[in-house]
Amino acid sequence: MGDMRFSRRAFAAVAALFLAMPVAAAEKLSVVATTGMIADAARQVGGDSVEVRGLMGPGVDPHAYRQTRSDIVAMTRADLVLWHGLYLEAQMEDFFHDLAKKRTVVAVAEALPKDKLRGHDDYAEKYDPHVWMDPALWSEVVLAVRDAMIAVQPDSAAQFTANADRHLEELKALSDYADTALASVPDKARVLVTAHDAFGYFGASHGFEVMGIQGISTQSEAGLNRIGELVDLLVAREIAAVFVESSVSDRNMRALIEGAAAKGHKLSIGGELFSDAMGQDGTYEGTYIGMLDHNVTVIASALGGDVPARGLHGRLSAGY
Structure with missing residues (x-):
């Protein structure tokens, strides 16, 4: 069965x-x-x-x-x-x-x-x-x-x-x-928007303002009001990128992009982050070190920071 x-x-x-x-x-x-x-x-x-x-x-x-x-x-x-x-x-x-x-x-x-x-x-x-x-x-x-x-x-x-x-x-x-790579992100760009609020400890450790459409649990509902509030904030602060998560649907993130576009602001997906699960088994990203190396490198690169193309150990699957 x-x-x-x-x-x-x-x-x-x-x-x-x-x-x-x-x-x-x-x-x-x-x-x-x-x-x-x-x-x-x-x-x-x-x-x-x-x-x-x-x-x-x-x-x-x-x-x-x-x-x-x-x-x-x-x-x-x-x-x-x-x-x-x-x-x-x-x-x-x-x-x-x-x-x-x-x-x-x-x-x-x-x-x-x-x-x-x-x-x-x-x-x-x-x-x-x-x-x-x-x-x-x-x-x-x-x-x-x-x-x-x-x-x-x-x-x-x-x-x-x-x-x-x-x-x-x-x-x-x-x-x-992580300290070195994320410190290179310009102050104005230090806003991390994700599908759910999984990056609070990350933000506290590295001086990022973190916003999730859903709350700490993926079981929290994301209302239209919350998406509307985030669209207004992203447009007002000219944030260029938001991030999807490997274990959460990207539906709400697409709604943010569409809402920003309706207001004349170009918002893009900065990359996919590992939030509640790691990468594929047998890969570097399928280890804890690789998971965090990936997240740090993707975030810093997408938000204007200076990072090695393939991360800390040069082992990331893709260059950034």
Whole structure:
């Protein structure tokens, strides 16, 4: 029947079945991660000692994702399940809380100090989950991944720590590149308009005014009034480019362009950004480093900054 979607009662039944089955011994630590970003962190930290399965591939929206039958099987058989938290996987939270009673389940972004988080637009006492947009914040998530792996497999603590330290150095180089590249964007052009408000941490870190047609969640509705307000602002401030996202429909962005054109202002798509999911598996953009390198390079180039044609490591698929 493929990846059918089930009621919560059915989830519990499938989970109980597989939890009752013996788990075969394996040389590698079996890890299941929800998002591509967490899966990448797990691979970086675990190295050859882990086998990582990511549930949400390229173009998948984690705000709306629901666990499938094969997801349940994988998670109930895993040594460690890593999810983001901060209400990102809103449709899966009940399942994770239930699974945590039987398996090791860790919400890695929940380890971040609350004073470093942005408030959520739509839910009181919840926070903007898009912390991967700031490599400094993401470094703390990588440490949470390291600690979760050590807790499950303490004999590999030295390896996990060394791998994490190496990756943190790579994240620091990425952060330094982002600082330099984005600082080259003229002050007047430092406005980032995207489909939904996924770039708040990015904007706070690099001095950009960030505007999303939708709110923090892609489940928020974008009304005609909001689009009209943004059209007026873009025209008044002579903003030349807006950005689409790989995991969100471009319908609302097209409406912005058409609205600006009706007022005699030429507005173009500055490029496609990775917001809630990374690039294609097996590509540079399909890694966390490549995802952020792509975003920084595309944004800086489209808004008048000075960047290397193929980004930090010269590995981007296209030149900018």
